[in-house]
Amino acid sequence: MRFTSLITGVCLTAGLAGNVLAQSNELNLYSARHYPTDEALYSGFTQATGIKINRVDADDAGILARLKAEGAASPADLVLLVDASRLWRAEVDGLFQPVKSKVLEDAIPEHLRAKATPEGSAWFGLSTRARIVVYDKQKVARSDVDTYEKLAAPQNKGKLCIRSGSHPYNLSLFGAMLEHWGTEKTQNWLSGLVANLARAPKGGDTDQIKGVASGECAIAVTNSYYMARLMRSTNPDDRAVAEKVGVVFPDQAGSGTHVNVAGGGVARNAKNRDNAVKFLEYLVSAQAQNHFANGNNEWPVAKGVKLDNPALQAMSGGSFKSELIPVSAVGMNQVKIQRMLDQVGFK
Numbered sequence: 497m498r499f500t501s502l503i504t505g506v507c508l509t510a511g512l513a514g515n516v517l518a519q520s521n522e523l524n525l526y527s528a529r530h531y532p533t534d535e536a537l538y539s540g541f542t543q544a545t546g547i548k549i550n551r552v553d554a555d556d557a558g559i560l561a562r563l564k565a566e567g568a569a570s571p572a573d574l575v576l577l578v579d580a581s582r583l584w585r586a587e588v589d590g591l592f593q594p595v596k597s598k599v600l601e602d603a604i605p606e607h608l609r610a611k612a613t614p615e616g617s618a619w620f621g622l623s624t625r626a627r628i629v630v631y632d633k634q635k636v637a638r639s640d641v642d643t644y645e646k647l648a649a650p651q652n653k654g655k656l657c658i659r660s661g662s663h664p665y666n667l668s669l670f671g672a673m674l675e676h677w678g679t680e681k682t683q684n685w686l687s688g689l690v691a692n693l694a695r696a697p698k699g700g701d702t703d704q705i706k707g708v709a710s711g712e713c714a715i716a717v718t719n720s721y722y723m724a725r726l727m728r729s730t731n732p733d734d735r736a737v738a739e740k741v742g743v744v745f746p747d748q749a750g751s752g753t754h755v756n757v758a759g760g761g762v763a764r765n766a767k768n769r770d771n772a773v774k775f776l777e778y779l780v781s782a783q784a785q786n787h788f789a790n791g792n793n794e795w796p797v798a799k800g801v802k803l804d805n806p807a808l809q810a811m812s813g814g815s816f817k818s819e820l821i822p823v824s825a826v827g828m829n830q831v832k833i834q835r836m837l838d839q840v841g842f843k
Contacts, residue, residue, distance in 0.1 A: 522548045523771040526563070527576040528556045529758065533791035540787075541778050547771050556582040556664065563591045563763065572763040574772040576622075579664040580757040581671065583610075583619045584827025592618040592761035595773055603780040603798040607820050608757055619761035621823075622779050623794035626720040626816065627669045627754040630705050630741040635714045644673060644746045644754070647715065648688025656692040657704045657713035661842035662834065665701070665719060665756060670837075671829035672754045675821050679832070687840040697843055702726070709740040719756065724793035724807035745816040752817040758794065 527534075530553055538549045554562065556577045563570055563586075575592070577583050586592055587610055596616030600609070608621035629641045640651055647656060659666065674682045694713035704716035705723060726738040745753040760779070762772040778784055785796035789805045796803065803809060836842075 521546055521771075522550060523768055523775055524571045524573045525549050525551045525576065525775075526559045526572045526574070526763070527551055527553055528559055528578045528582075529576050530555075531792045533787070536791060537779070537784055537787055540783065541775055544778065545771075545774060547774065549775075560586055560589070560591065564589065568765050570763060570765050571767070573766040573768040574760055574775055575763055576758070576760040577619075578756075578758040580668050580823040581664060581827045581830050583621075583757065583759050583761070584823050586761060587618040588827070591764055593764050593766065593769075594618055595620075595762050595776070597773060597777060599777040600780060605797065605799065607822055608797050609759070610761075611822070611824065619759050620776055620780075621757040621759040621797050622776075623758045623785075623788040623792075623797055624755040624818070625758070625794055626745060626812075626818065627665065627756065628718060628720050628723065628811070629744040629746055630708050630716050630718055630723060631744065632708050632711070632714040633740070633742045636742075638742060638744060641715050641744050642746060642748070643750065644669075645685065647717070648685045648692060652692045652715060654692065654694055655714035656689060657694055657707040657716040658689070658697055659699060659701060659704060659717075660697045661686070661837045666717075667830050667833055668756050668826050669717070669754050670833045671826040672819060672821050674829045674833060675825045676751055676819075679836075682833075683836045683840065686836055686842055690840050690842050705741060706737055709737040720795070720808070720811060721793035723811065724805065727807040727810065728793070743811045745812060747819070748817050752819040755795070755818045757797075757823060 542548055556579050559575060559577065560582065563572060575586065577586065594613055594616035600620050604620050610618040629647065631641050636655065640646055646652065670686065673685065701718040701722040704718050705726060707713045708716045723738065723743060726734045729735055747753055760776055762769055766772050780798045782801055785798045785801040786804060788794040789796050789803055789808065793805060793807060795808065803814060
């Protein structure tokens with residue numbers, strides 16, 4: 497995998513702009529997907545179309561900053577991001593151009609793509625990750641953690657592990673709760689989460705799962721694909737961690753489990769626009785969607801794609817009820833949520 501930092505990016509950008517963009521059989525991709533298993537997607541597309549992919553890897557925030565800095569000179573044709581609020585931000589900031597594609601519209605549910613205009617949609621969801629709860633099966637009753645609201649309940653005091661409240665995964669979850677509950681209830685809930693912490697927020701989602709398995713805490717919040725990785729790992733220690741914890745998809749009797757969206761949009765100044773659209777359409781094919789599920793343990797978004805991942809099936813029973821809040825609503829709530837986090841001392 498090739499990682500290009502923002503520091504070295506200027507040289508690469510100049511090279512792409514000067515030598516690559518004139519070639520119609522290439523695609524310049526800015527990607528926040530840093531998963532080795534995605535290499536099969538890129539090679540599969542090139543084999544199917546003959547279009548070579550030139551990739552620049554960074555995180556969501558770095559990619560958005562780079563696109564803004566490059567402006568009309570940007571060589572980017574297609575942008576892949578891994579967080580719903582960042583997709584919304586890129587749309588609001590005018591970093592994408594609308595695409596009208598029957599293939600994409602037929603495959604992707606409306607709430608997992610940007611609101612359509614006569615010109616098309618600015619971005620399209622390609623996979624999702626459920627924000628689930630894991631718990632110590634010896635110390636916690638499943639019924640005490642089967643909703644997000646119960647994570648802040650008194651019976652869970654001193655039991656919760658979670659990563660930074662300002663991490664995009666949590667900002668999206670909290671933004672969804674704000675949309676469900678309104679300001680007062682959401683702020684009280686966030687305050688309850690702080691009161692229930694077993695330790696200060698730190699680490700990534702896998703660290704939260706391991707914290708439960710080790711006894712450091714009794715409940716934790718994580719994205720589903722981190723749990724699936726442990727379940728499918730060839731490392732016996734990882735599988736032992738997975739076996740020690742129970743899994744809950746919260747709010748199945750209510751609004752459904754929160755899901756975050758990974759997706760993509762055609763860059764505003766794309767020179768190889770047709771190739772970018774072809775790649776998006778390829779990513780909703782059954783072959784690519786199955787790869788998201790089997791290669792990286794994500795949930796496919798395309799309608800009619802059969803899930804064939806033993807870990808995801810074991811966790812969810814093959815399916816689960818997910819919330820249907822528009823991504824735009826979650827994105828617009830981010831600033832309010834950050835203020836609430838500051839007010840309640842959620843680091």
